[in-house]
Amino acid sequence: MFYKAGLDIGSVMAKAVIMDNDKVLSYSIMPNRGSFYNAANNVLKEALEKAGLTYDKLNIIGTTGLGASFITYPHIKNTEVACQSRGMNYLLPSVRIVIEVGDQSTRVIKVTEKGRVADCVINDRCAAGSGRILLIISKVLRVNINDLGNFSITSTNPVRFSTSCSVFAETEAISRIAEGIKKEDIIAGLHQSMAIKIYSMIQKVKIEEKCAITGGGAKDLGLVKMLQKIIGKDLLVPDEPFISGAIGAALMAAEKEVVFT
Amino acid sequence: MIFAGIDIGSTITKVVIKQEEEIRAIIIQPTGAEHRRLAHEVIKKALNNADVTFDQIDFIVATGYGRINVPFADAQVSEITCHMRGVSWLFPNVRTVIDIGGQDCKGIKVVNGKIRNFIMNDKCAAGTGRFLEVISETLGLKLEDIGEISLRSNDPAGISKTCTIFAEQEILLRLSEGVSIEDILAGLHKALAGRIYSMVGKIKIEKDVVITGGGAKNIGLCKYLEKRIGFSMLTPPEPLITGALGASIIAQEMVTKAGEEKLAHIKKERKLEAVTFFDEAD
């Protein structure tokens, strides 16, 4: 028995997985509601409960994400990019391009056979192309975020957005509503502008045979479909896109431990 | 004669009713999604406050981003010209106008009461009032309080990002690190002032500088901006209405220029009735 935990404390969601060697025993996902510290504690507690384990049974804890530095218990921290890459390699070994659509950032990672990072593009100057706009738009249109995809795929005439700024896209969406444009066309239009932005990021690392999408954005069927259309190939999606980073964090921590001892 | 200027901004709608050199009524209220219905509503309120009837108004000029959605306006004029005219009326020596609106930020260079040059950011929310709105929301504070709170800081936090969404993220990080709210706010205001300064700087900032728009009401932003510029700025008594005021002045000028007999040609056949293109049933 070698129990390890992986935590990915993102800007909006906290994710934890408990693994026994190479097997995922349980996981937990919760919003962090402004406190990284509390979220990190609670999400680990819940995951441990689901696995029927206690904290002292854990051999090692790996962490990643914006909020990882606020964790007080002993842990081994790795970057988001490295953990995503490792985690996706574990879940979908054939994949060489990982698109991670998070709340604030979108990353495109080129992954080696061994799950290492070969290349990476991140939107680090402006949030255009990140998943935040999906949250914003679901509020504006009063559509559940999980239903955005269902609306989007029925659109025949996606609106063209003149801005890629997430904050202004909200205003533009409001104007379109006032003009009487259908919800599905607005949502599909947003998906389209995100997909074009993401595709231009993919091109900087050059596309590969097998591509996958993960992160919260992967749960949006409309975005996935639109990206597939623009890229011209199918995207693999993990069963639970939220936890790929946490899995990577757990695996990487364990690997490092082996090196250290 | 009585004139009206109506400025439908992205966030706030303003109306000024002016008779000769006297301002008879001012209305300021939030812009919703539906401009036409709103235009009708605010003009009615303004008429009421000014105690005049719709037919007594000689000319109406609409401006702002929703200017085409004012069905009863006699003319539309861009907000850049209107702001400049409104500010020049209040401050005849103005050379530079910095307008920080809800969705854009403008710098206007004025020479002899005319626009020499202007610059505008409406591409991204960085450097606009929207930035302040989002951060006050994130921090759970009132928009009108954050400027003052920021001035209590002696050690502004380092905020490196001007993208609104990323700044939000940086706020969360700094908060979690235990940085005080005033230091965070000071850092944010400093970053915003820096962004505005570098944009408006392209048209060469010269005295007198007048700051208008919602941003002018934020004392923190004004202080940090003045620090960057190196001298103090002037603020109108009500910084929100310069666009609408300018529109009413232009209305007056258009009528004077046209003269009595030609007035009928430039005046539109207008009726005050609620027009809407929005499906009322949601």
Next chain:
Amino acid sequence: MTVIKGLARAEQIYQDREKRAKELKAEGKKIAGYLCCYPPLEIMTSLGYMPIRIMGEMDEPLTEADTYLPTVMCAFYRSVLDVAMKGRYDYLDAFIGAHACDGAERVSYVWRSYLKSPCSFYLDIPHTNHAAAIEFFKKQLFYLKEELEKTAGKKATAAMIKEAVTLHNKQRSLVRQLYELNKQDPPLVSGSEMLQVMIAIMCIPPEEGNVLLEEVIEEVKGRAEGPKKKKGRILIWGSLIDNIAFTKLIEDCGLNIVIDDTAIGTRSFWIDVDETEDPFDGLAIRYLDKIVCPRTFRDTKNTRMEDLDNRFSYLKKMIKDWNVNGVYMNIIRNCDIHGYEISEVRDYFEEMGLPVLVIEQDYSTTALEPLRTRFQAFAESIN
């Protein structure tokens, strides 16, 4: 069946720019695509190639180009490569790249590696107009001729090139005649119509272009309903415009575009090629020295004003002759050729007492609407 001619024909060609080239190709004619206004059309024409100007597409989101080009590069050339990668120019028999600017140079490289045109030539254009540079450029033109001869299956004699010079000079003179008609107020041709005509003649053989120009001149001379009188009579300086959505937006805001100094406009046609003994002399001087794009360095003079006059006095003349009362400086984002000149040229125009509007635009039709307020404010600032 009615024959479509004049402005309507220009519009038709503008809408489907490759149509005529493809028709002619089906009939066995060879087509040569070229970048910017520097590769001499006379050499292509004399060897039986139909020259077609390679353009981008403001309506098309950039999806392919970013693999090959950095995003800090000019949006126009990124778009050129983008549509090329999507197959728009696959039918070309020859591709003539040119070092007009660094963007064009980059595109030429990538084009040669990924888009295998049967004949591909890179025209090295020096960045000065010194005698040695003209001599060098003349040699490059000779190489271009030799390269095209290989696939043309024939040789171009001096007589053939001279004949092409005469043909293209005729086109230039017709273009100037057409612009002349805009000296009156209101102008006879709108900016959008002019742009359609300019693009049309860059996409059809010169003989057909000349017929089209003659038709247009005749048509607009006799027109009852031309452009309306507007407050602004503007000159457009700077990066090229190749979509009428842009000119229409400008014209919507109370401005008439009466003259321009851009590469899809006067710059490509304004000056004739001298009919020299050795035709390459005339071509080298005309294309390197007489095209007025700021890409070419011209010797400095004593004072800044003399320097500006040396480089831009032709603009002063245009402004006077066309009675211009405002200048729009069009800069496609990251266009270094024009972007770097903003302050110099702007000062020069302002010295003349003209209101100037500078916009750095994204070369995308979706980003046009927000520019409306700027153009409207600019129109309001013109007396």
